[in-house]
Amino acid sequence: MILPVEYKLPNALYPINQSTNQPKQLTKGGSRDNVTRLLGGLSRIRPSINFPRISIMNTAKLKVPVRFLFEGQFQHLLLLACLVPGAIYLALPALDGSLWLGIPDQTWFYLSIILAIVHQVVGWFVFRFQLVFSLFSRLFGKYDMVVWGIIFFPLILLRPILTLGVGLADSGSLGSFRVFQIIAGIVLLIPAIYTGWSIEKYFGVPRALGGDHFRQKYREMPLVKEGAFKYSSNAMYAFAFFLFWAIALLTGSRAALASALFQHAYIWVHMYCTENPDMEIIHGKKFGR
Numbered sequence: 001m002i003l004p005v006e007y008k009l010p011n012a013l014y015p016i017n018q019s020t021n022q023p024k025q026l027t028k029g030g031s032r033d034n035v036t037r038l039l040g041g042l043s044r045i046r047p048s049i050n051f052p053r054i055s056i057m058n059t060a061k062l063k064v065p066v067r068f069l070f071e072g073q074f075q076h077l078l079l080l081a082c083l084v085p086g087a088i089y090l091a092l093p094a095l096d097g098s099l100w101l102g103i104p105d106q107t108w109f110y111l112s113i114i115l116a117i118v119h120q121v122v123g124w125f126v127f128r129f130q131l132v133f134s135l136f137s138r139l140f141g142k143y144d145m146v147v148w149g150i151i152f153f154p155l156i157l158l159r160p161i162l163t164l165g166v167g168l169a170d171s172g173s174l175g176s177f178r179v180f181q182i183i184a185g186i187v188l189l190i191p192a193i194y195t196g197w198s199i200e201k202y203f204g205v206p207r208a209l210g211g212d213h214f215r216q217k218y219r220e221m222p223l224v225k226e227g228a229f230k231y232s233s234n235a236m237y238a239f240a241f242f243l244f245w246a247i248a249l250l251t252g253s254r255a256a257l258a259s260a261l262f263q264h265a266y267i268w269v270h271m272y273c274t275e276n277p278d279m280e281i282i283h284g285k286k287f288g289r
Contacts, residue, residue: 072273105169167251185249198227
């Protein structure tokens with residue numbers, strides 16, 4: 001790409017004869033003055049180039065101490081140690097080895113739990129190391145959020161796929177009242193879809209990706225109050241995770257329902273143990289998203 005460059009020459013380089021409005025001629029007798037004028041004029045030449053600027057978060061100004069890396073993570077581990085056995089306890093009666101795509105329901109279930117943990121631990125690592133060390137910005141420069149998106153989106157998209165795998169392998173284990181289950185599943189699907197639409201239209205995908213950990217402009221944006229965010233500033237956590245409940249109910253799977261309960265509870269652990277402390281650092285107050 002060729003950048004437009006405009007060189008502005010100072011008057012000292014080509015002085016104008018006021019009476020004729022023409023450039024003055026350089027004379028032999030004043031050669032030393034002429035050379036001095038030329039060199040002085042050249043030294044003041046400044047190319048006018050408009051480069052795009054990326055306002056990366058100034059973490060030095062935030063003064064985030066290294067110990068903040070693990071803020072809230074003891075509580076995170078403690079709650080996780082309670083949630084995992086609880087989810088397994090609820091799912092075990094339904095896990096009988098039934099298959100979908102040749103994969104047993106136990107495998108689908110444990111993969112859904114493991115992926116949720118991996119996803120949120122990766123989220124902790126990226127957010128905290130970005131806040132404290134600007135790690136991604138130092139490594140990838142203006143592509144820091146692109147790299148994070150390449151990591152984040154496959155993880156978030158795999159989560160409902162694995163939950164669906166649990167549901168289809170364990171289909172029907174919730175027993176009777178299938179009509180009620182299907183109706184409830186459709187009802188819960190509506191706010192989940194509406195929240196996804198609200199994120200794209202009002203919140204913005206880069207900001208939902210945690211843009212306030214990477215860019216100053218996202219830090220300075222006000223709370224979104226349109227769409228699903230009109231009903232909760234934490235709409236992504238409050239409503240979007242109804243998708244997992246909807247999948248479980250539509251497939252009639254007890255194991256998928258246990259996975260959905262775990263994933264919805266665990267995202268709130270992430271909110272209170274990781275994101276809420278981050279928001280206090282970034283915004284100087286409790287700041288729900």
